[in-house]
Amino acid sequence: MRPVRFNIHPRKADIHNNIAITEMPEGSQGEGYFATSFEKVIGLARKNSIWPLPFATSCCGIEFMATMGSHYDLARFGSERMGFTPRQCDLLMVMGTISKKMAPILRQVYLQMAEPRWVLSVGACASSGGIFDTYSVLQGIDQVIPVDVYVPGCPPRPEAILDGVLKIQELVHNESLRRRNGEQYKALLGSYGIE
């Protein structure tokens, strides 16, 4: 008797004609040409080639490792390559408890990233301090840097982290090209003391 109920009746995987292709953006097309707006094409390209910068400090980082691994495979969503230099990355993934002493370092990493940049806050600790309501722990990274998407959980399952990345992709896809030059965005960064 096999104790495992999996793989007893393996399903034949369709390995042919199984390559995901993104939808074409809206636009007008005719014989030999296709016209659409820059915003849609650039959004599409950015969305499917996000370079994440993992900032993993505790158990959420372990969940993230599972997310990166072959079972959950973040690479399916175009985030194949982790960058370990902030200057080349688009998405800062903060996973784990950030102590007050580490806050300036996190902020510096954020400042070193080039625009456009996004921030994903994974887990209760990064989002709100979590169970560590204590003198040494930063009560949420949104006290020092702006956050785009929060993933709840303690720690969140890899599915939840993937869902957060998909939400980031949605933001990236639909972001106006002018947003980062706008007054509202400047005011947001200004509220964090960032030029």
Place this chain on the structure above:
Amino acid sequence: MFTFEAPKETNLKVLQFLFDDNELKFRFLTDLCAVHYPSQQGRELAVVYHLHNLVDNIRIRFKVFTGIEQPDVFTATNLFSSANWMERETYDFFGVNFVGHPNLKRILNVDEMDYFPMRKEFPLEDQSRIDKDDEMFGRGGSIL
């Protein structure tokens, strides 16, 4: 474990004696920490030395008490190099002023911190937080 106390002015003499004596040979400082006893007037802070005789594998505990108004205790760094960081930590959390320490500044907490968090008068919770409703935690508010 054998524990004893001495006046705080004599702490170095006691440590030196325990170190030098040919029979005692307490030449390893396992730990150095502090305890805050707010109810003991005039001797609120205890500095605790854990010593180890490595030859005979015997440990003892040595305490000195000091008032919290002027928490000056002589540094043990000249006798034990390991006391350097442990005294910095004790200063960081309890504010014990180790007289003669070469570099007495915070080691674990942020440099901007303006209090000593392990003293009993400071609550454990982060006081900068404003989103926590006391009612939800059973301390005050309208639900009692």
